[in-house]
Amino acid sequence: MAKRKKNPVDVYQLVCGSCQSRNYVASLKKENKSLEVSKFCPHERKHTPHKAKKA
Numbered sequence: 521m522a523k524r525k526k527n528p529v530d531v532y533q534l535v536c537g538s539c540q541s542r543n544y545v546a547s548l549k550k551e552n553k554s555l556e557v558s559k560f561c562p563h564e565r566k567h568t569p570h571k572a573k574k575a
């Protein structure tokens with residue numbers, strides 16, 4: 521296996537689906553690429569669906 525220069529784990533930003541604020545940074549493995557997760561949004565102070573976007 522050849523080493524890659526970049527970090528092998530892809531880093532994503534979790535963006536709130538309703539207010540578009542980037543609340544979290546997550547590193548997702550390929551197997552774990554569910555692109556929408558329910559997270560607490562500090563701006564709205566409630567749980568909203570967050571979408572993972574490539575950082």
Ligand SMILES: [Zn+2]
Pocket residue numbers: 536537538539540541561562563564568
């Ligand atoms: Zn929000």
